[in-house]
Amino acid sequence: MTGPIRSAINGAARLSRVRRLLVWLWIANLLFALPLAFQVSASIERSIGASQVGRTLLERLDLIWHTEYQDASEGVSATLEPSQVGVGAFLDNLELWFSGEIFELDPGLIAAGALYALLWALLIGGALGYLQSGARPTLRGFFGSGGEFFFRFVRVTVLMAGLYYLVYRFSEWLFESLEYRTRDVTVEKSVLSVYLLAAALVVLLLVLVRMISDYAKVAIVMEDRRSALLASLRGVRFVLSHPIGTLGVVLIVGVAGLVVLYLYSLVAPGVGQSTWTTVVLAFLVSQLFLIARLALRLTLLGAELDLYERASPLAANADYD
Amino acid sequence: MLRRSGFRAGLLLAAIALIDPALSSAREPGGDVALSLRNANYEIDVRLDPEARLLHGRQTVVWRNVREAATDELWFHLYWNAWRNRDSTWMREDRYRGRSDRGDDVDRDDWGYLDVHSVRLAGGAELERRFAAPDDGNAADRTVMVASLPAAVEPGGEVRVELEWTAKVPRTFARTGFRGDYYFIAHWFPKLGVFEGDRWNCHQYHAATEYFSDYGTYDVRLTLPEDFVVGATGREVERRDNGDGTATHRYRQADVHAFTWTASPEYVELTRRFEVDGLPPVDMRLLMQPEHLSQADRHFNATSAALELYGKWYGAYPYGHVTVVDPAYGSGSGGMEYPTLFTCGTRLYNPFGGGRPEGVTVHEAGHQFWYGIVGNDEFNSAWLDEGLNTFSTGRVMHETFGANAWVKRYFRPPGTDSGGFLPVLFAEIRDPGVISSSRLSRYRNHATTDVPAHPTWRAHPGSIGNISYSKTAIWLATLENYLGWETLQPIMASFFERWKFGHPRPEDLFDVFDELAGQDLDWFFDQVFYDDVRFDYEIQSVKSVAVEAEGWFEGDAGLEFRPAGDEESSDEYRNEVVVRRLGEGRFPVEVLMVFEDGSEVRRRWDGQYRWTLLTERGPSKLEYAIVDPDRVLLLDTNFTNNSRRRESENRLPSVKWASKWMVWLQDLLATFASFV
Numbered sequence: 001m002t003g004p005i006r007s008a009i010n011g012a013a014r015l016s017r018v019r020r021l022l023v024w025l026w027i028a029n030l031l032f033a034l035p036l037a038f039q040v041s042a043s044i045e046r047s048i049g050a051s052q053v054g055r056t057l058l059e060r061l062d063l064i065w066h067t068e069y070q071d072a073s074e075g076v077s078a079t080l081e082p083s084q085v086g087v088g089a090f091l092d093n094l095e096l097w098f099s100g101e102i103f104e105l106d107p108g109l110i111a112a113g114a115l116y117a118l119l120w121a122l123l124i125g126g127a128l129g130y131l132q133s134g135a136r137p138t139l140r141g142f143f144g145s146g147g148e149f150f151f152r153f154v155r156v157t158v159l160m161a162g163l164y165y166l167v168y169r170f171s172e173w174l175f176e177s178l179e180y181r182t183r184d185v186t187v188e189k190s191v192l193s194v195y196l197l198a199a200a201l202v203v204l205l206l207v208l209v210r211m212i213s214d215y216a217k218v219a220i221v222m223e224d225r226r227s228a229l230l231a232s233l234r235g236v237r238f239v240l241s242h243p244i245g246t247l248g249v250v251l252i253v254g255v256a257g258l259v260v261l262y263l264y265s266l267v268a269p270g271v272g273q274s275t276w277t278t279v280v281l282a283f284l285v286s287q288l289f290l291i292a293r294l295a296l297r298l299t300l301l302g303a304e305l306d307l308y309e310r311a312s313p314l315a316a317n318a319d320y321d
Numbered sequence: 322m323l324r325r326s327g328f329r330a331g332l333l334l335a336a337i338a339l340i341d342p343a344l345s346s347a348r349e350p351g352g353d354v355a356l357s358l359r360n361a362n363y364e365i366d367v368r369l370d371p372e373a374r375l376l377h378g379r380q381t382v383v384w385r386n387v388r389e390a391a392t393d394e395l396w397f398h399l400y401w402n403a404w405r406n407r408d409s410t411w412m413r414e415d416r417y418r419g420r421s422d423r424g425d426d427v428d429r430d431d432w433g434y435l436d437v438h439s440v441r442l443a444g445g446a447e448l449e450r451r452f453a454a455p456d457d458g459n460a461a462d463r464t465v466m467v468a469s470l471p472a473a474v475e476p477g478g479e480v481r482v483e484l485e486w487t488a489k490v491p492r493t494f495a496r497t498g499f500r501g502d503y504y505f506i507a508h509w510f511p512k513l514g515v516f517e518g519d520r521w522n523c524h525q526y527h528a529a530t531e532y533f534s535d536y537g538t539y540d541v542r543l544t545l546p547e548d549f550v551v552g553a554t555g556r557e558v559e560r561r562d563n564g565d566g567t568a569t570h571r572y573r574q575a576d577v578h579a580f581t582w583t584a585s586p587e588y589v590e591l592t593r594r595f596e597v598d599g600l601p602p603v604d605m606r607l608l609m610q611p612e613h614l615s616q617a618d619r620h621f622n623a624t625s626a627a628l629e630l631y632g633k634w635y636g637a638y639p640y641g642h643v644t645v646v647d648p649a650y651g652s653g654s655g656g657m658e659y660p661t662l663f664t665c666g667t668r669l670y671n672p673f674g675g676g677r678p679e680g681v682t683v684h685e686a687g688h689q690f691w692y693g694i695v696g697n698d699e700f701n702s703a704w705l706d707e708g709l710n711t712f713s714t715g716r717v718m719h720e721t722f723g724a725n726a727w728v729k730r731y732f733r734p735p736g737t738d739s740g741g742f743l744p745v746l747f748a749e750i751r752d753p754g755v756i757s758s759s760r761l762s763r764y765r766n767h768a769t770t771d772v773p774a775h776p777t778w779r780a781h782p783g784s785i786g787n788i789s790y791s792k793t794a795i796w797l798a799t800l801e802n803y804l805g806w807e808t809l810q811p812i813m814a815s816f817f818e819r820w821k822f823g824h825p826r827p828e829d830l831f832d833v834f835d836e837l838a839g840q841d842l843d844w845f846f847d848q849v850f851y852d853d854v855r856f857d858y859e860i861q862s863v864k865s866v867a868v869e870a871e872g873w874f875e876g877d878a879g880l881e882f883r884p885a886g887d888e889e890s891s892d893e894y895r896n897e898v899v900v901r902r903l904g905e906g907r908f909p910v911e912v913l914m915v916f917e918d919g920s921e922v923r924r925r926w927d928g929q930y931r932w933t934l935l936t937e938r939g940p941s942k943l944e945y946a947i948v949d950p951d952r953v954l955l956l957d958t959n960f961t962n963n964s965r966r967r968e969s970e971n972r973l974p975s976v977k978w979a980s981k982w983m984v985w986l987q988d989l990l991a992t993f994a995s996f997v
């Protein structure tokens with residue numbers, strides 16, 4: 001297990017050399033979200049109008065207002081939910097990711113998500129380039145390397161979309177058939193145990209696809225592979241031939257993510273901000289969590305690069321232990 | 322005007338009750354005083370074959386005609402035939418309402434039926450019988466059976482018939498059925514409809530309807546595997562081991578209109594006695610799933626809260642015992658009322674403060690009063706029990722447990738029906754009212770789906786929940802706010818007292834209001850019950866204008882001209898508030914004006930015309946105005962427009978809530994990016 005731990009540490013070290021990447025990616029995420037947030041803000045503003053409920057909403061979430069707002073809203077604006085307060089926002093998304101219901105969201109959000117994913121395919125190329133070289137990032141170099149890999153990354157993503165689709169279909173089939181097979185079980189604890197095992201399997205499969213996708217990109221960056229398909233196959237082979245290392249770094253980073261989520265739950269802002277200062281502060285605290293999430297993502301990529309570099313026979317210093 | 326039906330079945334029944342010797346004084350052999358007419362009495366002997374999931378039943382029905390007309394027929398409900406095949410009216414409607422308990426995949430063993438082999442007069446000949454479909458003419462429906470008698474049963478006369486039948490226990494439909502070795506058996510035997518003098522009230526089983534029966538005595542012998550723990554309507558009066566691996570449990574209960582039982586080897590039995598000054602004691606028997614034992618206190622506490630508050634508000638619970646059933650996981654039998662027995666419904670994890678299982682327990686315990694003791698016709702007027710009970714549940718919950726925190730259940734496996742396994746309680750987000758925000762929303766979205774006076778069994782599929790439960794509870798809460806609880810409580814108590822062990826109609830409730838409210842409320846019931854009007858009042862504008870002495874005025878020497886002064890220095894303002902009635906519904910409202918110097922003025926408006934202008938001169942400008950500031954009119958379908966500030970303050974709250982949404986969106990985008 002020292003391999004993955006070392007790679008995870010090296011991944012973090014790689015990120016620390018190119019810290020400004022983190023800022024750039026965070027700003028990209030922030031700017032991308034901003035227009036939609038303005039749209040929702042305007043929609044809330046219209047709903048409140050000159051109503052005294054505006055005052056109430058500074059103290060707490062008025063659930064009656066919220067249902068009135070939701071009943072009257074459509075599309076993206078209608079996705080404001082009480083659970084988005086505090087740590088619930090991230091649990092909601094975790095559930096959406098696990099269940100695949102992320103693809104059943106409002107079409108506007110899915111379109112935004114797809115666009116953002118495209119943008120990410122550009123950004124991550126730049127990020128991988130610098131994570132590998134450790135050079136001081138410049139915007140020109142960042143987008144240069146991003147542009148270089150962009151189309152190959154998009155093709156990898158399309159290939160992976162097929163795998164993701166299969167995993168989600170399998171997951172649905174799995175849970176439906178487990179529900180059927182446990183239909184005479186009267187103890188929730190037993191059913192929950194079975195479902196948790198199944199969930200672990202589904203998460204493992206989702207992570208597996210993610211790993212293949214990551215190593216395909218790593219292979220493209222490190223070996224300048226032209227074929228997305230061959231790179232993906234290389235990803236599959238690498239993951240299968242280094243199961244402990246590849247899974248290990250994901251596990252380490254995943255656990256770190258849960259720790260961060262837990263820490264955030266301790267400081268997560270609630271519903272009571274009633275001044276501009278506290279509203280902005282609450283927003284910034286949440287941004288810290290988002291930055292941490294981004295940092296973990298880059299750490300994982302760095303760790304995967306490190307692992308690949310040390311393990312791949314093509315790499316110069318293949319001293320994988 | 323109230324539209325009233327001419328036929329006063331309820332009063333007739335009450336009148337009969339007064340003259341019926343069996344009611345007023347007679348004592349049963351057991352020595353108990355009859356609380357009801359006891360005109361539909363059942364002795365049932367049933368054996369469960371757990372391998373084949375069959376019930377083999379023999380029953381004797383003694384029916385007395387308590388009406389003023391004769392009848393030569395007996396109409397029976399065969400409820401379980403609703404799940405005999407896909408052609409039943411129940412299955413058709415269930416498909417139509419798109420809320421199938423058990424949608425598409427029904428295995429061979431999952432279907433149910435109630436097959437009657439024989440109906441004969443006691444010791445006599447087999448009776449001719451047929452199936453009827455009085456509601457929709459569906460020739461394939463088998464949920465109503467009519468037996469023809471050789472001679473009419475005259476008013477006051479009695480008939481005794483014997484039936485033999487076999488029933489296939491379904492995998493749960495409509496809260497009855499099996500899961501593993503857990504059985505919940507409701508509405509399971511051939512059961513008489515209610516003879517109303519001119520006809521039998523015996524509707525087919527509909528996907529969204531409940532039940533209606535006369536009161537009587539049930540004496541039931543249940544033969545089951547000996548390791549089964551049994552719960553049933555009434556008290557166990559005898560248990561006999563048969564020496565063949567089975568045991569026979571005999572349960573008996575008088576003055577009820579149904580008999581339900583449940584059996585499972587898993588149940589853990591707990592008991593506690595409800596004792597509160599001024600109310601008769603009640604032995605509470607709780608049948609719990611072992612994995613829920615840590616929640617036993619919560620079930621007892623909620624049941625006690627209902628017994629106490631309903632008892633004090635409406636009238637005492639008379640049976641002395643009640644069985645509280647915690648159904649097996651996934652059994653689908655949770656949250657339902659039966660005489661002296663009800664099911665709750667909890668989950669392995671259910672944080673305290675989120676309203677469950679307390680809410681469902683209070684609600685179903687409350688049905689002992691509204692449904693059990695006051696036995697309205699649920700086929701036609703489900704709102705009479707569901708609405709009154711939903712309102713009462715809200716009051717008990719509010720008084721006992723305070724505001725519910727908002728709960729979201731996570732980990733709902735894709736493609737499954739089970740709700741999330743892992744709840745998260747959002748302690749800061751609370752529902753402070755007697756009527757929850759989600760209930761208000763359900764009503765708002767279906768305010769005009771149905772007219773409540775329309776028979777329930779004909780109602781739109783969504784209306785049971787939204788009209789029978791929500792709208793009724795909301796108009797009752799509105800009446801409480803309008804009349805005061807000190808007026809409403811005696812009205813409901815009188816209605817309860819007058820109609821306990823009877824079959825009230827909607828008009829009977831309105832009559833009690835007429836008598837005791839101290840004012841005519843027809844205008845209200847005409848709107849909320851006999852119509853589907855929407856209520857919505859809004860403050861359209863709030864203005865404060867400095868009072869200026871500009872223009873021509875009478876002076877000492879005739880008309881004098883005064884030039885414009887400095888508006889800012891004015892020390893008097895003319896404050897104007899325009900209130901509008903946007904809906905068709907009319908209700909008298911108060912308007913609260915709050916001024917910048919903190920002073921307040923309340924004005925009343927009869928709410929009749931489309932709008933009104935309220936003006937108030939004073940030294941201070943208006944800060945805001947609210948129509949119906951105390952939220953008396955809970956039926957108002959838009960509370961946001963009920964208030965208006967002179968200068969809007971919506972920027973900061975919008976940014977605040979949009980920024981929270983944005984954080985979620987940013988994380989969502991990152992989640993989308995994880996697929997790259």
Ligand SMILES: [Zn+2]
Nearest residue numbers: 684688707710
């Ligand atoms: Zn109910």
